Amino acid sequence: MSYPDALKTHLASGSTTIARCFALRRRDGLTFGFTDHDRDLSFGGVTYRADTGLTARALQMGTGLSVDNSEAFGALRSDAITEEDILAGRYDGAEVTAWIVNWADVAVRAREFTGTIGEVNRSGGSFTAELRGLSERLNQPQGRIYHGHCSAILGDARCGFDLNQPGYSDERPVEVVTGARIFKFASFTGYEDRFFEKGRLVVLGGQAAGLVGVVKNDRLGVDGSRVVEVWQAFGLSPEAGDQVRIEAGCNKREDTCRLKFANFLNFRGFPDIPGEDWLMSFPTSGSLNDGGSLNG
Structure with missing residues:
Protein backbone atom coordinates (compact mmCIF):
# COMPACT_ATOMS: atom_id res chain seq x y z
CA MET A 1 0.00 0.00 0.00
CA SER A 2 1.39 3.39 -0.99
CA TYR A 3 0.77 6.35 1.32
CA PRO A 4 1.12 9.99 0.26
CA ASP A 5 4.35 11.69 1.35
CA ALA A 6 2.60 13.86 3.96
CA LEU A 7 1.16 10.79 5.68
CA LYS A 8 4.47 8.93 5.49
CA THR A 9 6.19 11.88 7.16
CA HIS A 10 3.56 11.97 9.88
CA LEU A 11 3.81 8.22 10.55
CA ALA A 12 7.60 8.47 10.73
CA SER A 13 7.47 11.35 13.21
CA GLY A 14 7.08 9.04 16.22
CA SER A 15 4.12 11.02 17.58
CA THR A 16 1.01 10.41 15.50
CA THR A 17 -2.61 11.50 15.52
CA ILE A 18 -4.12 8.68 13.49
CA ALA A 19 -7.72 7.51 13.25
CA ARG A 20 -9.60 5.17 10.95
CA CYS A 21 -12.72 6.16 9.04
CA PHE A 22 -15.26 4.14 7.12
CA ALA A 23 -17.70 5.38 4.48
CA LEU A 24 -20.59 3.01 3.86
CA ARG A 25 -22.92 3.45 0.89
CA ARG A 26 -25.99 1.25 0.80
CA ARG A 27 -27.58 0.05 -2.41
CA ASP A 28 -30.48 2.46 -1.83
CA GLY A 29 -28.02 5.37 -2.03
CA LEU A 30 -27.84 6.28 1.68
CA THR A 31 -24.29 7.01 2.82
CA PHE A 32 -23.00 6.77 6.40
CA GLY A 33 -19.64 7.69 7.89
CA PHE A 34 -18.04 6.13 10.98
CA THR A 35 -14.77 6.67 12.79
CA ASP A 36 -12.98 5.15 15.77
CA HIS A 37 -11.81 8.63 16.81
CA ASP A 38 -13.39 10.36 19.82
CA ARG A 39 -14.88 13.22 17.78
CA ASP A 40 -16.55 13.57 14.40
CA LEU A 41 -14.39 14.04 11.32
CA SER A 42 -15.49 15.42 7.94
CA PHE A 43 -13.93 15.20 4.49
CA GLY A 44 -15.01 14.38 0.96
CA GLY A 45 -18.56 15.47 1.68
CA VAL A 46 -19.06 12.80 4.36
CA THR A 47 -19.22 13.28 8.12
CA TYR A 48 -17.65 10.37 9.99
CA ARG A 49 -19.40 10.01 13.32
CA ALA A 50 -17.49 9.15 16.45
CA ASP A 51 -20.35 7.94 18.65
CA THR A 52 -21.29 4.83 16.68
CA GLY A 53 -18.92 2.38 18.35
CA LEU A 54 -17.74 1.10 14.96
CA THR A 55 -14.18 -0.13 14.54
CA ALA A 56 -12.31 -2.68 12.42
CA ARG A 57 -9.83 -5.46 12.75
CA ALA A 58 -6.56 -5.71 10.83
CA LEU A 59 -6.86 -5.59 7.07
CA GLN A 60 -5.51 -8.67 5.30
CA MET A 61 -4.11 -7.86 1.88
CA GLY A 62 -2.47 -10.11 -0.66
CA THR A 63 -0.81 -9.91 -4.03
CA GLY A 64 -2.22 -11.19 -7.30
CA LEU A 65 -5.93 -12.02 -7.39
CA SER A 66 -6.36 -13.04 -3.76
CA VAL A 67 -9.26 -11.33 -2.03
CA ASP A 68 -8.46 -8.60 0.50
CA ASN A 69 -10.66 -8.87 3.56
CA SER A 70 -11.28 -7.50 7.02
CA GLU A 71 -14.07 -7.21 9.56
CA ALA A 72 -15.91 -4.27 11.05
CA PHE A 73 -17.72 -4.56 14.33
CA GLY A 74 -19.72 -2.20 16.53
CA ALA A 75 -22.85 -1.52 18.52
CA LEU A 76 -26.37 -1.46 17.16
CA ARG A 77 -27.86 2.00 17.57
CA SER A 78 -31.26 3.40 16.64
CA ASP A 79 -29.69 6.44 14.97
CA ALA A 80 -26.88 4.61 13.11
CA ILE A 81 -26.87 0.92 12.16
CA THR A 82 -30.11 -0.64 13.36
CA GLU A 83 -31.01 -4.26 13.85
CA GLU A 84 -34.10 -3.76 11.66
CA ASP A 85 -32.02 -2.56 8.72
CA ILE A 86 -29.61 -5.48 9.08
CA LEU A 87 -32.48 -7.99 9.21
CA ALA A 88 -34.02 -6.33 6.15
CA GLY A 89 -30.77 -6.87 4.23
CA ARG A 90 -30.28 -3.16 3.55
CA TYR A 91 -26.55 -3.45 4.22
CA ASP A 92 -26.02 -6.53 2.07
CA GLY A 93 -23.57 -5.68 -0.70
CA ALA A 94 -23.10 -2.11 0.55
CA GLU A 95 -19.96 -0.36 -0.69
CA VAL A 96 -17.28 0.30 1.94
CA THR A 97 -14.28 2.61 1.79
CA ALA A 98 -11.79 2.58 4.67
CA TRP A 99 -9.38 5.45 5.33
CA ILE A 100 -6.41 6.08 7.59
CA VAL A 101 -6.59 9.74 8.59
CA ASN A 102 -4.55 12.27 10.52
CA TRP A 103 -7.37 13.59 12.69
CA ALA A 104 -5.42 16.80 13.38
CA ASP A 105 -5.36 17.49 9.60
CA VAL A 106 -7.87 15.35 7.69
CA ALA A 107 -6.31 16.41 4.37
CA VAL A 108 -3.49 14.03 5.31
CA ARG A 109 -5.12 10.68 4.67
CA ALA A 110 -4.97 7.55 2.52
CA ARG A 111 -7.55 5.08 1.33
CA GLU A 112 -6.71 1.63 2.67
CA PHE A 113 -9.60 -0.50 1.51
CA THR A 114 -12.43 -0.48 -1.02
CA GLY A 115 -14.94 -3.28 -1.21
CA THR A 116 -18.35 -4.47 -0.11
CA ILE A 117 -20.06 -5.86 2.97
CA GLY A 118 -20.45 -9.62 2.97
CA GLU A 119 -21.92 -11.67 5.78
CA VAL A 120 -23.32 -9.76 8.77
CA ASN A 121 -23.66 -11.51 12.14
CA ARG A 122 -25.57 -10.16 15.13
CA SER A 123 -24.95 -11.00 18.77
CA GLY A 124 -26.88 -9.24 21.49
CA GLY A 125 -26.60 -5.52 20.92
CA SER A 126 -23.63 -5.69 18.55
CA PHE A 127 -22.81 -6.79 15.02
CA THR A 128 -19.86 -8.04 13.00
CA ALA A 129 -19.68 -7.40 9.26
CA GLU A 130 -17.34 -9.13 6.84
CA LEU A 131 -15.59 -6.72 4.45
CA ARG A 132 -14.75 -8.15 1.04
CA GLY A 133 -12.25 -6.59 -1.33
CA LEU A 134 -12.81 -5.73 -4.99
CA SER A 135 -11.20 -9.01 -6.09
CA GLU A 136 -14.25 -10.83 -4.73
CA ARG A 137 -16.15 -9.83 -7.88
CA LEU A 138 -13.78 -12.02 -9.92
CA ASN A 139 -15.31 -15.04 -8.15
CA GLN A 140 -18.65 -14.35 -9.86
CA PRO A 141 -19.48 -16.02 -13.20
CA GLN A 142 -18.85 -13.73 -16.16
CA GLY A 143 -20.05 -13.90 -19.74
CA ARG A 144 -22.67 -16.13 -21.36
CA ILE A 145 -23.20 -19.75 -20.47
CA TYR A 146 -24.12 -22.14 -23.27
CA HIS A 147 -26.93 -24.38 -22.09
CA GLY A 148 -30.48 -25.20 -23.01
CA HIS A 149 -32.21 -22.78 -20.67
CA CYS A 150 -32.40 -19.01 -21.03
CA SER A 151 -29.63 -17.05 -19.28
CA ALA A 152 -31.57 -13.78 -19.06
CA ILE A 153 -33.59 -12.63 -16.04
CA LEU A 154 -37.27 -12.15 -16.71
CA GLY A 155 -37.89 -8.45 -17.31
CA ASP A 156 -34.24 -7.35 -17.66
CA ALA A 157 -32.77 -5.63 -20.72
CA ARG A 158 -31.67 -8.89 -22.34
CA CYS A 159 -35.08 -10.44 -21.86
CA GLY A 160 -36.98 -7.32 -22.94
CA PHE A 161 -40.30 -8.48 -21.50
CA ASP A 162 -42.44 -5.84 -19.76
CA LEU A 163 -43.84 -7.27 -16.54
CA ASN A 164 -45.99 -4.16 -16.07
CA GLN A 165 -48.34 -5.15 -18.88
CA PRO A 166 -51.69 -6.55 -17.71
CA GLY A 167 -51.79 -10.19 -16.71
CA TYR A 168 -48.20 -10.66 -15.59
CA ALA A 248 -45.02 -14.01 -13.04
CA GLY A 249 -42.46 -16.77 -12.86
CA CYS A 250 -40.29 -18.16 -15.62
CA ASN A 251 -38.59 -21.57 -15.59
CA LYS A 252 -36.17 -20.50 -18.38
CA ARG A 253 -37.46 -23.09 -20.87
CA GLU A 254 -37.99 -22.22 -24.52
CA ASP A 255 -41.63 -23.43 -24.54
CA THR A 256 -42.42 -21.21 -21.54
CA CYS A 257 -40.84 -18.22 -23.27
CA ARG A 258 -42.84 -18.92 -26.40
CA LEU A 259 -46.23 -19.88 -24.96
CA LYS A 260 -46.47 -18.01 -21.65
CA PHE A 261 -44.72 -14.78 -22.59
CA ALA A 262 -44.73 -14.79 -26.43
CA ASN A 263 -41.13 -13.60 -26.23
CA PHE A 264 -39.20 -16.31 -28.07
CA LEU A 265 -37.36 -13.78 -30.25
CA ASN A 266 -35.50 -12.71 -27.09
CA PHE A 267 -34.84 -16.25 -25.81
CA ARG A 268 -31.22 -16.39 -24.59
CA GLY A 269 -30.76 -20.15 -24.35
CA PHE A 270 -29.64 -22.88 -26.73
CA PRO A 271 -32.39 -25.50 -26.65
CA ASP A 272 -30.85 -27.51 -29.50
CA ILE A 273 -27.33 -27.75 -28.14
CA PRO A 274 -26.24 -31.44 -27.84
CA GLY A 275 -26.29 -32.84 -24.33
CA GLU A 276 -23.68 -34.93 -22.53
CA ASP A 277 -25.31 -38.19 -23.65
CA TRP A 278 -24.83 -37.21 -27.30
CA LEU A 279 -21.20 -36.21 -26.73
CA MET A 280 -20.45 -39.59 -25.15
CA SER A 281 -22.16 -41.63 -27.87
CA PHE A 282 -20.40 -43.27 -30.82
CA PRO A 283 -21.41 -45.14 -34.01
CA THR A 284 -21.37 -48.91 -34.13
CA SER A 285 -21.38 -51.31 -37.07
CA GLY A 286 -24.49 -53.01 -35.80
CA SER A 287 -26.65 -49.86 -35.85
CA LEU A 288 -28.22 -47.86 -38.66
CA ASN A 289 -25.95 -44.88 -39.41
CA ASP A 290 -28.36 -42.71 -41.35
CA GLY A 291 -27.74 -39.38 -39.58
CA GLY A 292 -30.43 -40.02 -36.96
CA SER A 293 -30.03 -40.19 -33.20
CA LEU A 294 -27.13 -42.41 -32.14
CA ASN A 295 -29.00 -43.26 -28.93
CA GLY A 296 -32.36 -43.90 -30.55
Whole structure:
Protein backbone atom coordinates (compact mmCIF):
# COMPACT_ATOMS: atom_id res chain seq x y z
CA MET A 1 0.00 0.00 0.00
CA SER A 2 1.39 3.39 -0.99
CA TYR A 3 0.77 6.35 1.32
CA PRO A 4 1.12 9.99 0.26
CA ASP A 5 4.35 11.69 1.35
CA ALA A 6 2.60 13.86 3.96
CA LEU A 7 1.16 10.79 5.68
CA LYS A 8 4.47 8.93 5.49
CA THR A 9 6.19 11.88 7.16
CA HIS A 10 3.56 11.97 9.88
CA LEU A 11 3.81 8.22 10.55
CA ALA A 12 7.60 8.47 10.73
CA SER A 13 7.47 11.35 13.21
CA GLY A 14 7.08 9.04 16.22
CA SER A 15 4.12 11.02 17.58
CA THR A 16 1.01 10.41 15.50
CA THR A 17 -2.61 11.50 15.52
CA ILE A 18 -4.12 8.68 13.49
CA ALA A 19 -7.72 7.51 13.25
CA ARG A 20 -9.60 5.17 10.95
CA CYS A 21 -12.72 6.16 9.04
CA PHE A 22 -15.26 4.14 7.12
CA ALA A 23 -17.70 5.38 4.48
CA LEU A 24 -20.59 3.01 3.86
CA ARG A 25 -22.92 3.45 0.89
CA ARG A 26 -25.99 1.25 0.80
CA ARG A 27 -27.58 0.05 -2.41
CA ASP A 28 -30.48 2.46 -1.83
CA GLY A 29 -28.02 5.37 -2.03
CA LEU A 30 -27.84 6.28 1.68
CA THR A 31 -24.29 7.01 2.82
CA PHE A 32 -23.00 6.77 6.40
CA GLY A 33 -19.64 7.69 7.89
CA PHE A 34 -18.04 6.13 10.98
CA THR A 35 -14.77 6.67 12.79
CA ASP A 36 -12.98 5.15 15.77
CA HIS A 37 -11.81 8.63 16.81
CA ASP A 38 -13.39 10.36 19.82
CA ARG A 39 -14.88 13.22 17.78
CA ASP A 40 -16.55 13.57 14.40
CA LEU A 41 -14.39 14.04 11.32
CA SER A 42 -15.49 15.42 7.94
CA PHE A 43 -13.93 15.20 4.49
CA GLY A 44 -15.01 14.38 0.96
CA GLY A 45 -18.56 15.47 1.68
CA VAL A 46 -19.06 12.80 4.36
CA THR A 47 -19.22 13.28 8.12
CA TYR A 48 -17.65 10.37 9.99
CA ARG A 49 -19.40 10.01 13.32
CA ALA A 50 -17.49 9.15 16.45
CA ASP A 51 -20.35 7.94 18.65
CA THR A 52 -21.29 4.83 16.68
CA GLY A 53 -18.92 2.38 18.35
CA LEU A 54 -17.74 1.10 14.96
CA THR A 55 -14.18 -0.13 14.54
CA ALA A 56 -12.31 -2.68 12.42
CA ARG A 57 -9.83 -5.46 12.75
CA ALA A 58 -6.56 -5.71 10.83
CA LEU A 59 -6.86 -5.59 7.07
CA GLN A 60 -5.51 -8.67 5.30
CA MET A 61 -4.11 -7.86 1.88
CA GLY A 62 -2.47 -10.11 -0.66
CA THR A 63 -0.81 -9.91 -4.03
CA GLY A 64 -2.22 -11.19 -7.30
CA LEU A 65 -5.93 -12.02 -7.39
CA SER A 66 -6.36 -13.04 -3.76
CA VAL A 67 -9.26 -11.33 -2.03
CA ASP A 68 -8.46 -8.60 0.50
CA ASN A 69 -10.66 -8.87 3.56
CA SER A 70 -11.28 -7.50 7.02
CA GLU A 71 -14.07 -7.21 9.56
CA ALA A 72 -15.91 -4.27 11.05
CA PHE A 73 -17.72 -4.56 14.33
CA GLY A 74 -19.72 -2.20 16.53
CA ALA A 75 -22.85 -1.52 18.52
CA LEU A 76 -26.37 -1.46 17.16
CA ARG A 77 -27.86 2.00 17.57
CA SER A 78 -31.26 3.40 16.64
CA ASP A 79 -29.69 6.44 14.97
CA ALA A 80 -26.88 4.61 13.11
CA ILE A 81 -26.87 0.92 12.16
CA THR A 82 -30.11 -0.64 13.36
CA GLU A 83 -31.01 -4.26 13.85
CA GLU A 84 -34.10 -3.76 11.66
CA ASP A 85 -32.02 -2.56 8.72
CA ILE A 86 -29.61 -5.48 9.08
CA LEU A 87 -32.48 -7.99 9.21
CA ALA A 88 -34.02 -6.33 6.15
CA GLY A 89 -30.77 -6.87 4.23
CA ARG A 90 -30.28 -3.16 3.55
CA TYR A 91 -26.55 -3.45 4.22
CA ASP A 92 -26.02 -6.53 2.07
CA GLY A 93 -23.57 -5.68 -0.70
CA ALA A 94 -23.10 -2.11 0.55
CA GLU A 95 -19.96 -0.36 -0.69
CA VAL A 96 -17.28 0.30 1.94
CA THR A 97 -14.28 2.61 1.79
CA ALA A 98 -11.79 2.58 4.67
CA TRP A 99 -9.38 5.45 5.33
CA ILE A 100 -6.41 6.08 7.59
CA VAL A 101 -6.59 9.74 8.59
CA ASN A 102 -4.55 12.27 10.52
CA TRP A 103 -7.37 13.59 12.69
CA ALA A 104 -5.42 16.80 13.38
CA ASP A 105 -5.36 17.49 9.60
CA VAL A 106 -7.87 15.35 7.69
CA ALA A 107 -6.31 16.41 4.37
CA VAL A 108 -3.49 14.03 5.31
CA ARG A 109 -5.12 10.68 4.67
CA ALA A 110 -4.97 7.55 2.52
CA ARG A 111 -7.55 5.08 1.33
CA GLU A 112 -6.71 1.63 2.67
CA PHE A 113 -9.60 -0.50 1.51
CA THR A 114 -12.43 -0.48 -1.02
CA GLY A 115 -14.94 -3.28 -1.21
CA THR A 116 -18.35 -4.47 -0.11
CA ILE A 117 -20.06 -5.86 2.97
CA GLY A 118 -20.45 -9.62 2.97
CA GLU A 119 -21.92 -11.67 5.78
CA VAL A 120 -23.32 -9.76 8.77
CA ASN A 121 -23.66 -11.51 12.14
CA ARG A 122 -25.57 -10.16 15.13
CA SER A 123 -24.95 -11.00 18.77
CA GLY A 124 -26.88 -9.24 21.49
CA GLY A 125 -26.60 -5.52 20.92
CA SER A 126 -23.63 -5.69 18.55
CA PHE A 127 -22.81 -6.79 15.02
CA THR A 128 -19.86 -8.04 13.00
CA ALA A 129 -19.68 -7.40 9.26
CA GLU A 130 -17.34 -9.13 6.84
CA LEU A 131 -15.59 -6.72 4.45
CA ARG A 132 -14.75 -8.15 1.04
CA GLY A 133 -12.25 -6.59 -1.33
CA LEU A 134 -12.81 -5.73 -4.99
CA SER A 135 -11.20 -9.01 -6.09
CA GLU A 136 -14.25 -10.83 -4.73
CA ARG A 137 -16.15 -9.83 -7.88
CA LEU A 138 -13.78 -12.02 -9.92
CA ASN A 139 -15.31 -15.04 -8.15
CA GLN A 140 -18.65 -14.35 -9.86
CA PRO A 141 -19.48 -16.02 -13.20
CA GLN A 142 -18.85 -13.73 -16.16
CA GLY A 143 -20.05 -13.90 -19.74
CA ARG A 144 -22.67 -16.13 -21.36
CA ILE A 145 -23.20 -19.75 -20.47
CA TYR A 146 -24.12 -22.14 -23.27
CA HIS A 147 -26.93 -24.38 -22.09
CA GLY A 148 -30.48 -25.20 -23.01
CA HIS A 149 -32.21 -22.78 -20.67
CA CYS A 150 -32.40 -19.01 -21.03
CA SER A 151 -29.63 -17.05 -19.28
CA ALA A 152 -31.57 -13.78 -19.06
CA ILE A 153 -33.59 -12.63 -16.04
CA LEU A 154 -37.27 -12.15 -16.71
CA GLY A 155 -37.89 -8.45 -17.31
CA ASP A 156 -34.24 -7.35 -17.66
CA ALA A 157 -32.77 -5.63 -20.72
CA ARG A 158 -31.67 -8.89 -22.34
CA CYS A 159 -35.08 -10.44 -21.86
CA GLY A 160 -36.98 -7.32 -22.94
CA PHE A 161 -40.30 -8.48 -21.50
CA ASP A 162 -42.44 -5.84 -19.76
CA LEU A 163 -43.84 -7.27 -16.54
CA ASN A 164 -45.99 -4.16 -16.07
CA GLN A 165 -48.34 -5.15 -18.88
CA PRO A 166 -51.69 -6.55 -17.71
CA GLY A 167 -51.79 -10.19 -16.71
CA TYR A 168 -48.20 -10.66 -15.59
CA SER A 169 -48.04 -9.05 -12.15
CA ASP A 170 -50.41 -8.23 -9.33
CA GLU A 171 -50.30 -5.76 -6.44
CA ARG A 172 -52.38 -6.32 -3.33
CA PRO A 173 -52.18 -6.00 0.47
CA VAL A 174 -50.89 -8.82 2.63
CA GLU A 175 -53.69 -10.71 4.36
CA VAL A 176 -52.07 -13.52 6.35
CA VAL A 177 -48.34 -14.24 6.54
CA THR A 178 -46.76 -17.18 8.38
CA GLY A 179 -43.10 -17.48 9.26
CA ALA A 180 -42.27 -14.42 7.14
CA ARG A 181 -42.43 -16.58 3.99
CA ILE A 182 -45.93 -18.07 3.46
CA PHE A 183 -48.58 -15.61 2.23
CA LYS A 184 -52.24 -16.61 2.21
CA PHE A 185 -54.95 -14.75 0.27
CA ALA A 186 -58.66 -15.49 0.68
CA SER A 187 -59.48 -14.62 -2.95
CA PHE A 188 -56.78 -14.38 -5.59
CA THR A 189 -57.98 -15.56 -8.98
CA GLY A 190 -57.25 -14.54 -12.57
CA TYR A 191 -53.98 -16.47 -12.73
CA GLU A 192 -53.43 -20.17 -13.28
CA ASP A 193 -52.23 -22.48 -10.54
CA ARG A 194 -48.42 -22.19 -10.14
CA PHE A 195 -48.38 -19.11 -12.39
CA PHE A 196 -46.08 -17.17 -10.02
CA GLU A 197 -43.59 -19.97 -9.23
CA LYS A 198 -39.99 -18.81 -9.81
CA GLY A 199 -41.26 -15.24 -9.94
CA ARG A 200 -40.61 -12.45 -7.45
CA LEU A 201 -42.55 -11.19 -4.45
CA VAL A 202 -41.58 -7.56 -3.78
CA VAL A 203 -42.61 -5.79 -0.58
CA LEU A 204 -43.77 -2.26 -1.40
CA GLY A 205 -44.88 -0.93 1.98
CA GLY A 206 -44.31 -1.22 5.72
CA GLN A 207 -41.06 -1.80 7.60
CA ALA A 208 -40.02 -4.53 5.15
CA ALA A 209 -40.42 -2.28 2.09
CA GLY A 210 -37.84 -3.01 -0.59
CA LEU A 211 -37.29 -6.67 0.31
CA VAL A 212 -37.57 -9.20 -2.50
CA GLY A 213 -38.24 -12.93 -2.31
CA VAL A 214 -38.29 -15.63 -4.99
CA VAL A 215 -41.52 -17.63 -5.14
CA LYS A 216 -41.06 -21.32 -4.34
CA ASN A 217 -44.68 -22.50 -4.40
CA ASP A 218 -47.87 -20.92 -5.77
CA ARG A 219 -51.07 -22.86 -5.17
CA LEU A 220 -54.56 -21.83 -6.26
CA GLY A 221 -57.34 -23.40 -4.19
CA VAL A 222 -60.65 -24.63 -5.57
CA ASP A 223 -62.36 -21.88 -3.55
CA GLY A 224 -60.28 -19.15 -5.23
CA SER A 225 -57.85 -18.78 -2.32
CA ARG A 226 -54.13 -18.67 -2.99
CA VAL A 227 -50.99 -19.58 -1.02
CA VAL A 228 -47.67 -18.09 -2.15
CA GLU A 229 -44.47 -19.30 -0.48
CA VAL A 230 -41.02 -17.76 -0.99
CA TRP A 231 -37.83 -19.79 -0.79
CA GLN A 232 -36.27 -17.91 2.13
CA ALA A 233 -38.02 -16.14 4.98
CA PHE A 234 -37.76 -12.35 4.93
CA GLY A 235 -35.46 -10.85 7.55
CA LEU A 236 -38.32 -8.53 8.51
CA SER A 237 -41.77 -10.00 8.15
CA PRO A 238 -44.33 -8.04 6.14
CA GLU A 239 -47.48 -7.36 8.12
CA ALA A 240 -51.15 -7.54 7.25
CA GLY A 241 -52.02 -4.50 5.15
CA ASP A 242 -48.54 -4.03 3.68
CA GLN A 243 -48.67 -3.77 -0.09
CA VAL A 244 -46.80 -6.42 -2.10
CA ARG A 245 -46.20 -7.02 -5.79
CA ILE A 246 -46.15 -10.58 -7.15
CA GLU A 247 -44.61 -11.14 -10.58
CA ALA A 248 -45.02 -14.01 -13.04
CA GLY A 249 -42.46 -16.77 -12.86
CA CYS A 250 -40.29 -18.16 -15.62
CA ASN A 251 -38.59 -21.57 -15.59
CA LYS A 252 -36.17 -20.50 -18.38
CA ARG A 253 -37.46 -23.09 -20.87
CA GLU A 254 -37.99 -22.22 -24.52
CA ASP A 255 -41.63 -23.43 -24.54
CA THR A 256 -42.42 -21.21 -21.54
CA CYS A 257 -40.84 -18.22 -23.27
CA ARG A 258 -42.84 -18.92 -26.40
CA LEU A 259 -46.23 -19.88 -24.96
CA LYS A 260 -46.47 -18.01 -21.65
CA PHE A 261 -44.72 -14.78 -22.59
CA ALA A 262 -44.73 -14.79 -26.43
CA ASN A 263 -41.13 -13.60 -26.23
CA PHE A 264 -39.20 -16.31 -28.07
CA LEU A 265 -37.36 -13.78 -30.25
CA ASN A 266 -35.50 -12.71 -27.09
CA PHE A 267 -34.84 -16.25 -25.81
CA ARG A 268 -31.22 -16.39 -24.59
CA GLY A 269 -30.76 -20.15 -24.35
CA PHE A 270 -29.64 -22.88 -26.73
CA PRO A 271 -32.39 -25.50 -26.65
CA ASP A 272 -30.85 -27.51 -29.50
CA ILE A 273 -27.33 -27.75 -28.14
CA PRO A 274 -26.24 -31.44 -27.84
CA GLY A 275 -26.29 -32.84 -24.33
CA GLU A 276 -23.68 -34.93 -22.53
CA ASP A 277 -25.31 -38.19 -23.65
CA TRP A 278 -24.83 -37.21 -27.30
CA LEU A 279 -21.20 -36.21 -26.73
CA MET A 280 -20.45 -39.59 -25.15
CA SER A 281 -22.16 -41.63 -27.87
CA PHE A 282 -20.40 -43.27 -30.82
CA PRO A 283 -21.41 -45.14 -34.01
CA THR A 284 -21.37 -48.91 -34.13
CA SER A 285 -21.38 -51.31 -37.07
CA GLY A 286 -24.49 -53.01 -35.80
CA SER A 287 -26.65 -49.86 -35.85
CA LEU A 288 -28.22 -47.86 -38.66
CA ASN A 289 -25.95 -44.88 -39.41
CA ASP A 290 -28.36 -42.71 -41.35
CA GLY A 291 -27.74 -39.38 -39.58
CA GLY A 292 -30.43 -40.02 -36.96
CA SER A 293 -30.03 -40.19 -33.20
CA LEU A 294 -27.13 -42.41 -32.14
CA ASN A 295 -29.00 -43.26 -28.93
CA GLY A 296 -32.36 -43.90 -30.55
